[in-house]
Amino acid sequence: MKQTSKNFLKSFSFSAGANIISMIVSALVVLIVPKSISTESYGYYQLYILYIGYAGFFQFGIIDGIYLRYGGAYYDDLDKPKMYSQFCILWVLQLVEFAVITALALAMESGPRLFVLIGFGIEMILANTRGMLTYVLQATNRIKEGAISNTIGRLVFFTLTIIALVCGAKAFQTIIIADIAGRTVALLYSSVKCKEIVFRHFRDFKWDLRETKDNISVGFMLMLSSICSLLIMGILRFAIENKWGIVTFGKVSLTLSISNLVVTFINAATLVLFPALRRAGSKTLTIFYKTVKTSLIPLTYCFLVFYYPVSRLLLMWLPKYAEGLRYMSILFPLCIYEGRMSLLNNTYLKTTCDVKQILKINVSSVIVSILLTALSVYTLQNLELSVLSILLAVMFRCLYADFAVAKKINLEVVKPTVMELILMASFIILSWFVNSWVSTIGYCICLLAYFLLNWNRIITGIKELRMVI
16 A cells, blocks of 8 residues: 555544544534423424435535545646536536525425525535535545544534523524534635635636536446435434424434444544555455454444443433433444444445445345335334334445455355344343343443454454554
8 A cells, every 4th residue: 555554544543533523522412402402493403414414415426426536646636627617517506406495495395394494405505515625635635624624614513502502592493503604614614725626717617517427427326325325214214203203303313313423433534545545456455344344343343332321321411302212222233334334335335436336235225224114114103113124224234235345355254244143133132121231241241252252353354454554
């Protein structure tokens, strides 16, 4: 690998530091916001968060195409006028789409949902225009600038949210406005760091539709697969809101937010790995995947040890969300499978440009999610089974990807997968039916047995991983 271990760790430290700050901010928001506002307001805020996850659909793959086509390149080597033209085209596209979304929202909705939709439209413009700049920074390995942009945005959002709550503003609308303000500041920072792309004379602009077409043709399937990956959980969450209302939706979403905190940190490595691995050979990539899969992934199961103390503390702090916190024993393991999918499978498949495989995996998982939704939400009308279905759909996607990549690189995964499923089942059963310190001790015993059975494989993987990076 051309990038030395020292440079890799330096890049990772910036990304990890930004994600730690983002994780802390997210954790504080999870703790403070639901404590300070009503369960209904929190439900609408979570609905806004759910909507903005799909903002990337409205750039039609332009950003993803730039990320894939220029990943591993050097910033100074980029054709800045060409990038400027793509930035302007993207900006115009977002404005047109915002006008359409606003018109439809005014015609079809009113009250809180109207505000949520308009807030989504504004955020879509900010997220997608900044998304292009952020992807350029990440693709060219300017990890520090991309990390700072994200950190600034989150800190502004958190600061404004706390000020609003202290001043007595208890409406979800205030929190959405704070979020939009934070994203605006982050966009301005990214624009300054990519000033050679953003701040150019208009004479440099060209309707370079061929470049736009090339970006879309490369990135559309990746964008579509990303949307499908969100729909895996999103379909079930939309159905829960439709069946049981905004309050229940907010309580379940709170538990999902807690699980996603761990994924936020794991994503730090993903941002660094893609440009680094694109500059490496296929042999190094394969070795990296195998060693991480056998050495680091088993360690992620240690996160689940913290479930019981975390759930008890949250229950004491947020008693009005007791119903939703019950589902932590089911949804907490999401961090394992979401993190593994992001860190390993998606990174490998994106690096090898196997976008068709990513799309195939995600579309299949969406179909599974639809079937589980029809069964658990609308046929059996069982909320507990509906929440479990979220985990099952995510597990299906991750395991499908595990087997798809393993087939490419000739890696044995059947036996490790069976052992991991047994360990995961033991955690869920102990946490749901026992849910005390006894369940934690029981899971620790199962975890110890798992490590003893896999000790040699884990140690060998760690040694090989040190040689790779």
